[in-house]
Amino acid sequence: MDIQFLGAAGEVTGSCHLLRVNGRRILLECGLIQGTRQAEARNAKPFPFKAAEIDAVILSHAHIDHSGRLPLLYKSGFRGPVYTHGATRDLCSIMLRDSAYLMEKDAEWDNRKRQRKGLEMVQPLYTRRDAERVVELFSPLDYDSEIEVVPGVRLRLRDAGHILGSAIVELWLEEKGVRRKVVFSGDLGHRGAPILRDPVQVKDADLVLMESTYGNRLHRSWEATWQELGEILEKTRRDAGNILIPAFAVGRTQELLYLFGLNYERWGLDRWDVFLDSPLAIEATEIHARHTELYDREAARENHINGSLFALPNLHISRTAAQSMRLNRISAGAIIIAGSGMCNGGRIKHHLKHNLWRHNCHVIMIGFQAAGTLGRQLVDGATHIRLWGETIRVGAEVHTVGGLSAHADQQGLLDWYCGFRDHPPVVLLHGEPEAQEQLGARLEAECGGARVIRPEPGERLDLTHLPNR
Structure with a gap:
């Protein structure tokens, strides 16, 4: 044994x-x-x-x-x-x-x-x-x-x-x-x-x-984390830029959508367009919506009242590559949630290419970044990264919100x-x-x-x- x-x-x-x-x-x-x-x-x-x-x-x-x-x-x-x-x-x-x-x-x-x-x-x-x-x-x-x-x-x-x-x-x-x-x-x-x-x-x-x-x-307290997210949203709005959120398709994406709904007025989210740009995360969200028996008491109550934890009036679902590419033309006012969570693949790499060099862009890292990943480079303060053989300057402000782990x-x-x-x-x-x-x-x-x-x-x-x- x-x-x-x-x-x-x-x-x-x-x-x-x-x-x-x-x-x-x-x-x-x-x-x-x-x-x-x-x-x-x-x-x-x-x-x-x-x-x-x-x-x-x-x-x-x-x-x-x-x-x-x-x-x-x-x-x-x-x-x-x-x-x-x-x-x-x-x-x-x-x-x-x-x-x-x-x-x-x-x-x-x-x-x-x-x-x-x-x-x-x-x-x-x-x-x-x-x-x-x-x-x-x-x-x-x-x-x-x-x-x-x-x-x-x-x-x-x-x-x-x-x-x-x-x-x-x-x-x-x-x-x-x-x-x-x-x-x-x-x-x-x-x-x-x-x-x-x-x-x-x-x-x-x-x-x-x-x-x-x-x-x-140690993680920050939940209340401090909510305040931190609200401050990042407000700062980016003043900077007139976009927010990129590399998010794991399972768990973190659904938590974000739920939190956006709970804090919709507090964080002024009506002034943003929120894009869920990940086919995998879209499917995972549908699975979360089916397993309501696993929710905690508060989430179960919100789901009963609203019919869904993940519906926002300004949420846009990007299923196709063409829909994703159209986001590259948006220079301000977009919150783009895309995988992969460690930035090693997926659509987030394209959004980094089109936004990371902008000084008015903000990137919110909300999950563990393994050693050697692109996400870890950003968290560790890289000034330049390589994408498809091209060097991209990191002009954006990168925030690590560890409290959402x-x-x-x-x-x-x-x-x-x-x-x-x-x-x-x-x-x-x-x-x-x-x-x-x-x-x-x-x-x-x-x-x-x-x-x-x-x-x-x-x-x-x-x-x-x-x-x-």
Whole structure:
């Protein structure tokens, strides 16, 4: 009985952990590595296991850094069930298809150049057909229901409050009379966030696997965040420019639309045109509108009163490329919400090309930016960026609004872990080394001398002989 940490060990993306119990193999997550070209090239390396020998996958939520290699797992021979929340299945049906489409287009673009040079053609990492086929293997669960995954392994999903359908994973394991309970946080939500409920507090575990994305920082209060957004809107209006918001299609986009509705008069949004310029985000918003049973009390009330959380009188939906290109002619008065959230692809790159050099443009960064991404360059204060071989000067003002994060901050992570009885050993995952180091120090100092483990990639942990608490 052991667990091996194959991804998101000492880094944020590429979550993947292999659990072995009673000769069975269960994969926790199968995520895509994101960041630099060198980092993303690791996605094409063979899995360190035989895909056909994986008995089941447990998926905490739909974000691509947790789910994005599932189509490759299918392509490599996996045919078992994928256990996840029903809303996660719905989101993965569009997100994995979109991921595959981008890979197919990248391969097509690359092959045009390779053909002219007489080079061998390349294949996409996986195709839309692979994505569609793996989604057919999804076995949807409700929160709080309990099932047997394989003999000796029982599973229950709890609400993680991170994105729609996100789950904390509770696992009860038994092998040769040895019983262990392992709790995997997945990605924990930011308490008090719009739309979704707060993360469930789990009380008992023999081992906790916990994310640490924001283990070295604290978010601003929600009220301070609302004030900050209002001030940016007002400043940009005085500057007579546009606002660009690189937004993750799932979660952050829907929160923004909801917040715009709640603060429509307070933020003077009637003086703007709001453009949702992302086909994926449009589909994700439609899925959010169907899963009203997952809303928190306030959002459920607003939805009952207004009929939708996401309708604005000045919201324009840009589904087609032609509609998106027309936005390039607007020099002022537009709020453009477009993906991708880390600026590594999608329509936001075109809007950056046409606006980033303007001094009256403002860019609002509202999510985590992985090392090596274009978004990280902007957050770190780059004065110039490269887009399609062209150098673009950064004249715009770039704002990082960390208070809108969908992740728990350092205090939120501490509070969640300290809610466990007897302070079980905790494995820190899904975080950069500095974040893990700072969070680990506080866990040891403030949470009953917690035993903190920061695994190396590929490291195995024997669950029959857990470290002393």
